[in-house]
Structure formats: structure tokens, C-alpha cells
Amino acid sequence: MTNAEIIELWLDALAAERGTAASSLTTYRRDVACYLGWLGGRRLAEVTRQDMVAYLAHLDGRALSHSTISRRRSVANGIHRFMVAEGLGTGNPAAELQPMKRPDRLPFTPGIEAVDRLIETAHALARDGSVGLYRQAGYARRAALLETLYASGMRVSEAVTRPADAVRPGTRMIHVRGKGGKDRLVPLHDRAVEAIGWWRELAGRYGSRSDVWLFHRVSNGEQHLTIDAALKEIKETAAAAGIPNASRWSPHKLRHAFATHLLQNGADLRVIGELLGHADLGTTEVYTKVNVARAQKMVRDLHPLSDASS
Incomplete structure (x- = not known):
């Protein structure tokens, strides 16, 4: 064979x-x-x-x-x-190799202020009617996508393939189909829901609002947004916002930011893992690495036996 x-x-x-x-x-x-x-x-x-x-x-x-x-x-x-x-080989040459050690550090993760600046820039572009309806609708889709990625922590591959009815009416929840066909419901905040509504409204005005895809091409509702297009748009928005190292931004950075910022604000690690769609808590635990300094400061300042708290 x-x-x-x-x-x-x-x-x-x-x-x-x-x-x-x-x-x-x-x-x-x-x-x-x-x-x-x-x-x-x-x-x-x-x-x-x-x-x-x-x-x-x-x-x-x-x-x-x-x-x-x-x-x-x-x-x-x-x-x-x-x-x-399947009887196609006599042995697995990779079976006895030492497992790779998980790195202790996360890749570049944007801070809260930088993410807010990115998304506000996307909204400013989406509000500019002087660019024409076609471009404005594209900017509105971009703002909705960025809000959704940061609000939900979903993978970009999950986001661009969400069906048009993925956001459950009246619940502010979005249905996500993750790796291995596993389903989960993830809450969205008001800004994300409103941004999706504005994008859908402008797509309707343009005449291309899709009953198939949530994030689709402005010119063709039958084709969902591609991962490459989403990557290009986030880099363009970071550059437009004047954020340093704009080329380092990607949709996956918003996933990192979602998890890291929730952890910084005291969210439970298991809940974060469930929202991210992680099958293994060990995958989520890497986000604790960025929170060590905050934890050390909290103990130093608040622990009853710490000199700093007395």
C-alpha cells in the first residue's frame, strides 16, 4: 500500500x-x-x-x-x-520517544487596555457611514467578530463557521461546535450581541444577510468568512489602532486574552476550561503561569500572617 x-x-x-x-x-x-x-x-x-x-x-x-x-x-x-x-506496519517508531515538556510561558497575550483599544477602533470603523454601505457592513462584521472572539474565547475556526442561528434568542448564549464535534454553549456580553445585531442589520440593508452563516462575505451570504480573512482583518485593525507589534496579533491572541483576563479577575480555572472547550484541565492550566505575580502580590498584601497586611 x-x-x-x-x-x-x-x-x-x-x-x-x-x-x-x-x-x-x-x-x-x-x-x-x-x-x-x-x-x-x-x-x-x-x-x-x-x-x-x-x-x-x-x-x-x-x-x-x-x-x-x-x-x-x-x-x-x-x-x-x-x-x-491495521496490520500495515510491525511497530510504531514513535512509541518510546520521550514526551515533550509543555513550555512554562504563554505566547504573547494582549493586555486588557490593548484589546479594548482594538475593539473600539473596529467599532469606530463600523460607525463610519461615509465609506459606503458595502465597506461599512464589512467593518461591522469585523467588529462583531472581534467582540465575539473576545467575549467567548472560541477558536477562530469555530467562529467563522457558526450558523446564522448560533446566537440563541433571548439567552445571550452562542452555540459552539468544537473539536471532535463536541457542542458547548458560551455566554456573550451585551456588546457582542449588539455588535452582531448591527452587522446583521447592515448586511440586510446591503441585501446579503445570510440564513446560513453568522459571519459571511458581505457580497455573498452563501460563503462564510475564511480564517485567513479574519487573520488579515485583526492585523489591519491593530495597525489602525496604532497598537505596537500589530503583526503579532491574531484571532487566537483574543482567545488567550479571554482566558488570561478572566483568570486575572478571579474566574474558576475549570469554568474557563469548559468555556474554551478544553477536554483536559492541563491544557487550561498553562494560563495560570501569567497570574503568578498577581497571586504573589495578593498573598503579600492580604494574607493575615504577611508583614505587609499588618
Whole structure:
């Protein structure tokens, strides 16, 4: 069996047996292409443990994030584990490798003032009727998307594929379908709901309001906003707001900000994990790293046995 045939079987199994989301499968295909490209035509069944160690060293030598390296390693491991289970290989060359250590620090996370500045800039653009209805509707969609991302902490892939009826009437809750087809309800604050309403109103005036997608192209309600378009829009808005390092902003930074800012304000870690759609609390615990200084100050200032509190 060829490498390509094995990969298709593996991806089909992920979709059918685990309900892996289409967006995740697309990402895995890119990871597989990286792995097969590195193998240079060698058969997957011939890969050895030494080959796997060399592949991981190759990944470590590139300018990749910890999460990307971890995912690509997991993809390679998953392929070989699948091959063993299906009788397509005699052993998993990645099975005995040491697990990667989770980094102690978070990537760049925007502060509350910076996020507020970003979103206020988006709203200012959305209020400017002088740019014409088409552009104003696009700006209103942008403001609604940014408000929704920061209010809910959802992944951008989840946000851009929300159906038109995702916001439950009268509840201020949005239905999110996350990884593996798992559903959750996440509350939205008033500003996010109002921003969505303004975007939908302008889309209606333009004649393109969709009954299919919540965030869609202004010119075509049948096509949802793409992840790349959302990424471009947040960078443009950060630049328009005069925020330093605008190129570092992404929709995922708003997800980080959502979790970090809630934790800073005393939210329960388990609740944050549920809102984010994390299956494992350990994934959420990384956000506690940014809160150590605040916790130390709280103990120093408020603990009854602390000198500073007396």
C-alpha cells in the first residue's frame, strides 16, 4: 500500500470514528505533507526509531512554535499507531520517544487596555457611514467578530463557521461546535450581541444577510468568512489602532486574552476550561503561569500572617 493510500485511510478513520473536525483534518494534511516531504519518498512502513528522532530534530531546528512541533509529532505518531492497528506496519517508531515538556510561558497575550483599544477602533470603523454601505457592513462584521472572539474565547475556526442561528434568542448564549464535534454553549456580553445585531442589520440593508452563516462575505451570504480573512482583518485593525507589534496579533491572541483576563479577575480555572472547550484541565492550566505575580502580590498584601497586611 502506498503512503498516500495509508494517509487517506488514517484521515478517513479520524473523521468516521473520532468525529475529527474538517478544519483539523485540513491542518493534519499539512502536517502529513511536511512529514512525507522530509521522508523523501521512503515508505512509511520502513521508518525506524532513529528516523523519527531525526525528524523531530529537524522540526526543532525550524522556527516553529512548541504547539506546532507537538502536533506534527502527534500526527506522525498517530499514523504509525494506526498502521500497527491495521496490520500495515510491525511497530510504531514513535512509541518510546520521550514526551515533550509543555513550555512554562504563554505566547504573547494582549493586555486588557490593548484589546479594548482594538475593539473600539473596529467599532469606530463600523460607525463610519461615509465609506459606503458595502465597506461599512464589512467593518461591522469585523467588529462583531472581534467582540465575539473576545467575549467567548472560541477558536477562530469555530467562529467563522457558526450558523446564522448560533446566537440563541433571548439567552445571550452562542452555540459552539468544537473539536471532535463536541457542542458547548458560551455566554456573550451585551456588546457582542449588539455588535452582531448591527452587522446583521447592515448586511440586510446591503441585501446579503445570510440564513446560513453568522459571519459571511458581505457580497455573498452563501460563503462564510475564511480564517485567513479574519487573520488579515485583526492585523489591519491593530495597525489602525496604532497598537505596537500589530503583526503579532491574531484571532487566537483574543482567545488567550479571554482566558488570561478572566483568570486575572478571579474566574474558576475549570469554568474557563469548559468555556474554551478544553477536554483536559492541563491544557487550561498553562494560563495560570501569567497570574503568578498577581497571586504573589495578593498573598503579600492580604494574607493575615504577611508583614505587609499588618
